[in-house]
Amino acid sequence: MNGKTILQTMKPYKPGKQIEDVKKEYGLNKIVKLASNENPFGYSPQVKEAITDISTHLELYPDGYATELREALVNQLNVKPDQLVFGSGSDEVIAILCQAFLESGTNTITATPTFPQYKHNALIQGADVKEVPVVNGYHDLDAMLNEIDENTKIVWLCTPNNPTGTLIEEASLIDFMERCPSDVLVVVDEAYYEYVRPEDAPDSIKAIETYPNLVVLRTFSKAYGLAALRVGYGVATETIANLLNIVRGPFNTTSIAQKAALIALEDQQFLQDTVKQTLANKKKFMEFLDRMGLTYYDSATNFVFVNLPVTGDELFEHLLTKGFIVRSGEALGHPKGARITIGHEEDMKLLQDLIEAYLTPAVKENQS
Ligand SMILES: *Cc1c(COP(=O)(O)O)cnc(C)c1O
Secondary structure: OOOOHHHHHOOOOOOOOOHHHHHHHHOOOOOEEOOOOOOOOOOOHHHHHHHHHHOOOOOOOOOOOOHHHHHHHHHHHOOOHHHEEEEOOHHHHHHHHHHHHOOOOOEEEEEEOOOOHHHHHHHHOOOEEEEEEOEOOEOOHHHHHHHOOOOEEEEEEEOOOOOOOOOOOHHHHHHHHHHOOOOOEEEEEOOOHHHOOOOOOOOHHHHOOOOOOEEEEEEOOOOOOOHHHOOEEEEOOHHHHHHHHHHOOOOOOOHHHHHHHHHHHHOHHHHHHHHHHHHHHHHHHHHHHHHHOOOEOOOOOOEEEEEOOOOHHHHHHHHHHOOEEOEEOHHHOOOOEEEEEOOOHHHHHHHHHHHHHHHHHHHHHHHO
């Protein structure tokens, strides 16, 4: 009873440390989690207010079509209703894409490092995965195009890229689409889209009209702050969305998640406040890193990937004892680095002091 052969070489996703465990282990009262790019400001107070109302009728199956949320997004994104596919997080939309397009004998192309779920789900489907190293944290789009062959079914562009935070500009995206064969699906994962400055953000959804092989993924888990409820979506042509909806489970997003996402979408003020505070705090954090002489990748997101004079695991272990959880670069294929989510201003100040005290000796040694 071993399942598919490929599963023998794989591991289940290992979740980061849970806040309660860290409290107990180190005898701490307060833990600041800056490891998963969640929204430190929480989520819309309007969702909080409505949550008891929207959790009635738990005995009924959810609306499998997510009619109300779909309507709201159709208006916001200016697309047709049947261009959308909802998932239990965009994670599930990634899995659905792999189920719909990948099988043994096909291949798919990703950057490395990038979000690991593309590769994970592709391997489960029996596909080959070609990984193209990033350059200065940016996707190497030319090299990715070069990897395309007659068996390539999907190219994944994570933009901004997790874990490096770098954005693919509109001109580069359009150039890529122009040169990519039209029978290869290009999936643009925009989990951090809301954090990108409007003047920098490519209008990728509009580009679907010109490039029908383009699919765009968005989520309510990051800037909207609803990670616990699991709701994300894909935008594609009606033809592709139809295929994905065949694969999708009939009731894959819950009624509470659909309603909360709808309210969150309508509360654009909360989103704007989140983005404004985050970008201000990120700027200060980057200035601190500059003062420290630590380098980092250009980030269009709510996190920064920092290059370290020690291993990411060492910094992680040290900060953990002080009540801060960050993401070591070790598991992300970049051992001498860490990905740090931008938190509240006060917490970032404390974090900076801790990093400064811990890393100053190593930084000095490196410079001499
Ligand atoms: C967090 C993240 C996701 C998954 O988000 P969910 O909608 O919560 O499943 C997808 N892609 C990237 C790049 C992410 O960072």
